[in-house]
Amino acid sequence: MARRSGGREARKALRSAPLSEAIKPVHPGETGGQYRPLSDADVLAIRSNIFRILEEIGFGDATAHCIETCTAVGAIMGNDGRLRMPGHVVENALDLCDRNLVLHGQDPQFDLQIQGQKVHFSTAGAAVMIADYESNAYRDSTAQDLYDMARIVDQCEHIHMYQRTCVLRDVADNYEMDLNTLYGAISGTAKHVGCSWTHYTHLEKSLELLHAVAGSDAAWRARPFVSQSNCFVVPPMKFTEDALECLRVAVEGGMPVLLLSAGQAGATTPACLAGAVSQAWAECLGGLVYLNAIKAGAPAILGTWPFVSDLRTGAMSGGSPEQGLLSAACAQIGNDLNLPFGTACGMTDAKFPDYQAGAERAYTLSAAALAGANIIYESAGMYASLLGTSPESFLMDNDVLGATLRMTRGIEVNDETLSFENIRSVCIGGEGHYLGSDQTLSVMQSEYIYPELSDRDSPNVWEENGKPLILEKAIKRRNEILKNHFPKHISDEIDKKVRAEFPIFLSPEAMGRR
Amino acid sequence: MAENQEVEVDDEDIDLSALPDDELVEQMHDDLYDGLREEIVEGTNILLERGWSPEKVLADALVEGMRIVGIDFRDGILFVPEVLLSANAMKGGMGILRPLLVETGAKPVGKMIIGTVKGDIHDIGKNLVSMMMEGAGFEVVDLGINNPVENYLEAIEEHRPDIVGMSALLTTTMPYMKVVIDTMKEQGIRDNYIVLVGGAPLNEEFGEAIGADAYCRDAAMAVETARKLVDAKQAADG
Numbered sequence: 001m002a003r004r005s006g007g008r009e010a011r012k013a014l015r016s017a018p019l020s021e022a023i024k025p026v027h028p029g030e031t032g033g034q035y036r037p038l039s040d041a042d043v044l045a046i047r048s049n050i051f052r053i054l055e056e057i058g059f060g061d062a063t064a065h066c067i068e069t070c071t072a073v074g075a076i077m078g079n080d081g082r083l084r085m086p087g088h089v090v091e092n093a094l095d096l097c098d099r100n101l102v103l104h105g106q107d108p109q110f111d112l113q114i115q116g117q118k119v120h121f122s123t124a125g126a127a128v129m130i131a132d133y134e135s136n137a138y139r140d141s142t143a144q145d146l147y148d149m150a151r152i153v154d155q156c157e158h159i160h161m162y163q164r165t166c167v168l169r170d171v172a173d174n175y176e177m178d179l180n181t182l183y184g185a186i187s188g189t190a191k192h193v194g195c196s197w198t199h200y201t202h203l204e205k206s207l208e209l210l211h212a213v214a215g216s217d218a219a220w221r222a223r224p225f226v227s228q229s230n231c232f233v234v235p236p237m238k239f240t241e242d243a244l245e246c247l248r249v250a251v252e253g254g255m256p257v258l259l260l261s262a263g264q265a266g267a268t269t270p271a272c273l274a275g276a277v278s279q280a281w282a283e284c285l286g287g288l289v290y291l292n293a294i295k296a297g298a299p300a301i302l303g304t305w306p307f308v309s310d311l312r313t314g315a316m317s318g319g320s321p322e323q324g325l326l327s328a329a330c331a332q333i334g335n336d337l338n339l340p341f342g343t344a345c346g347m348t349d350a351k352f353p354d355y356q357a358g359a360e361r362a363y364t365l366s367a368a369a370l371a372g373a374n375i376i377y378e379s380a381g382m383y384a385s386l387l388g389t390s391p392e393s394f395l396m397d398n399d400v401l402g403a404t405l406r407m408t409r410g411i412e413v414n415d416e417t418l419s420f421e422n423i424r425s426v427c428i429g430g431e432g433h434y435l436g437s438d439q440t441l442s443v444m445q446s447e448y449i450y451p452e453l454s455d456r457d458s459p460n461v462w463e464e465n466g467k468p469l470i471l472e473k474a475i476k477r478r479n480e481i482l483k484n485h486f487p488k489h490i491s492d493e494i495d496k497k498v499r500a501e502f503p504i505f506l507s508p509e510a511m512g513r514r
Numbered sequence: 515m516a517e518n519q520e521v522e523v524d525d526e527d528i529d530l531s532a533l534p535d536d537e538l539v540e541q542m543h544d545d546l547y548d549g550l551r552e553e554i555v556e557g558t559n560i561l562l563e564r565g566w567s568p569e570k571v572l573a574d575a576l577v578e579g580m581r582i583v584g585i586d587f588r589d590g591i592l593f594v595p596e597v598l599l600s601a602n603a604m605k606g607g608m609g610i611l612r613p614l615l616v617e618t619g620a621k622p623v624g625k626m627i628i629g630t631v632k633g634d635i636h637d638i639g640k641n642l643v644s645m646m647m648e649g650a651g652f653e654v655v656d657l658g659i660n661n662p663v664e665n666y667l668e669a670i671e672e673h674r675p676d677i678v679g680m681s682a683l684l685t686t687t688m689p690y691m692k693v694v695i696d697t698m699k700e701q702g703i704r705d706n707y708i709v710l711v712g713g714a715p716l717n718e719e720f721g722e723a724i725g726a727d728a729y730c731r732d733a734a735m736a737v738e739t740a741r742k743l744v745d746a747k748q749a750a751d752g
Binding site for chain 2: 003004005006007008011012015432433435436437440441444445458459460461
């Protein structure tokens with residue numbers, strides 16, 4: 001067998017390239033489920049409570065289409081105007097639903113298997129401001145910001161999909177805003193994209209744009225690379241008309257739907273966490289009943305996003321420990337129901353990347369990931385309880401997400417990793433340490449993850465390097481990406497075609513095209 | 515972009531003895547980099563057979579190769595286990611050269627005694643320095659951990675090193691380095707040796723304050739500093 005590996009030049013090339021799949025210490029979809037905040041009895045009690053809420057309390061404000069479709073599968077419309085779902089109706093939806101969801105990227109290398117207890121990370125939004133560290137101020141977010149953040153996420157290994165991060169406040173018309181949110185996001189990254197729409201007619205036009213980018217309706221339906229984030233419910237237990245119409249159009253158009261229940265404990269869900277988990281799941285299962293009544297097996301992510309109120313003010317607290325705990329408990333229920341599940345964790349109440357931001361992001365993320373949430377939305381870049389987002393933060397958060405995935409992966413125990421022979425050979429007649437052992441050499445990259453931006457230098461080296469702050473390194477990297485990285489998975493030809501048919505806000509030049 | 519996979523280059527065709535001198539030396543630099551002990555031993559023997567002096571083999575092929583390894587270790591390209599593999603290959607070549615260098619009376623690269631000071635049982639950093647120094651061609655006598663001043667004095671007497679290296683990880687044990695240096699001063703032998711100190715809580719100011727010749731912040735720096743100071747000492751000694 002060849003022993004030589006090409007010397008210095010080969011090793012330098014190796015170290016500057018991404019790790020091969022076989023060596024990478026973490027992969028998208030590491031298996032969680034180790035953290036179980038609820039006992040088995042707790043899970044049973046909550047599950048029974050969820051079914052009882054659906055059967056006895058039901059939903060207000062169902063649309064005519066929703067009432068017609070759901071009653072056709074056994075839901076009951078009461079004289080009090082509430083749509084109730086008996087247990088067998090919910091069980092039936094659970095039997096019909098798609099449990100092996102694939103979220104496609106425009107590039108198949110970014111396809112995500114949303115199933116079992118596999119864990120992935122996504123951005124989400126929608127921030128209305130940019131936390132601009134360099135000017136120490138918050139400013140309105142723009143179409144350029146959304147596109148730029150997509151390009152940054154495209155370069156972050158541990159952010160597996162890009163759900164729109166901010167509102168385009170420089171695009172006044174809602175139709176144009178929805179359309180440009182979509183086009184900015186899918187132009188900036190070849191990863192799976194999540195967007196939301198304010199009106200179903202906007203979605204209908206957006207589907208035409210997606211067909212143009214995919215090549216045809218059939219090509220889009222074969223690999224739908226955009227999902228719809230849909231707040232179909234306004235907690236507590238009320239449907240909302242515009243979102244239900246968007247949901248219907250998405251299902252009919254072959255677009256996966258994130259069935260999103262975004263209650264806030266203490267305000268729109270009960271202050272007791274067990275009640276908040278129960279209501280969030282009841283709401284999501286109600287959405288699942290409707291979705292499967294429209295089309296059995298339509299792709300969906302069950303999105304309980306159980307936010308938290310700071311009861312001193314009533315304001316939302318995204319960085320609270322209860323946020324992590326609620327998300328973990330919801331993930332445990334999602335695992336118990338074996339449904340593709342997403343939650344929201346990793347945001348912070350801090351205004352800029354500081355101690356509070358890092359700590360809140362890390363402890364909430366760990367809880368949700370270790371509990372086995374399939375997609376953790378809002379896992380990067382979000383500040384001020386989702387009011388602000390920070391482009392450079394994604395680069396720092398990428399390290400946190402990689403570390404969280406490493407913890408999720410856990411420890412493999414087998415004869416080789418137990419290392420008895422290695423311990424014996426080092427201790428008896430060996431060097432007395434493991435630094436140079438074959439095993440250390442063979443696992444130095446696969447067993448350990450190394451941060452890209454976090455600083456592990458000694459104080460002396462740190463001083464010699466000019467005492468760099470992680471934020472300064474992130475801003476430098478951000479500037480490099482924004483200057484040089486203009487993804488071209490959408491060709492100039494298709495871009496021209498899209499621009500001829502739709503009101504695209506950003507100029508070709510702003511998107512790196514001539 | 516190329517993926518980072520274990521690259522295996524077909525080396526069946528590389529016959530070291532068929533390479534001209536300059537290409538052979540370059541190949542040896544790569545072989546040192548890849549930590550290939552057998553190949554380094556073979557290359558060393560070939561150069562000697564071609565009439566190269568042991569000093570020239572050492573300087574051009576081995577020390578230069580390890581200098582490159584040191585640079586890439588410092589720059590975070592090479593990991594510790596890889597550097598140790600390189601150092602091990604270097605030792606293979608040194609095993610052949612050392613007796614020849616003694617025979618010819620050539621200037622050795624240098625000799626070092628090194629130990630963790632009294633009260634301190636930490637030795638990862640000290641071991642790393644020790645191995646990197648050996649990898650750079652130095653002869654290293656490792657005194658281990660928890661060394662009272664007597665151990666250093668006995669080793670100095672016995673081995674006549676160029677360098678005395680001391681390591682400490684604890685703030686409570688680092689002052690003991692000064693005890694060793696002060697004792698060397700009392701005995702009038704301090705200036706005969708280069709004293710290098712290192713350890714996580716130390717810094718340059720501390721090294722200076724206790725009268726060491728240099729503080730070395732890591733193993734790569736220790737090698738660089740040792741080389742520089744030994745060259746200067748040898749030049750001064752004529």
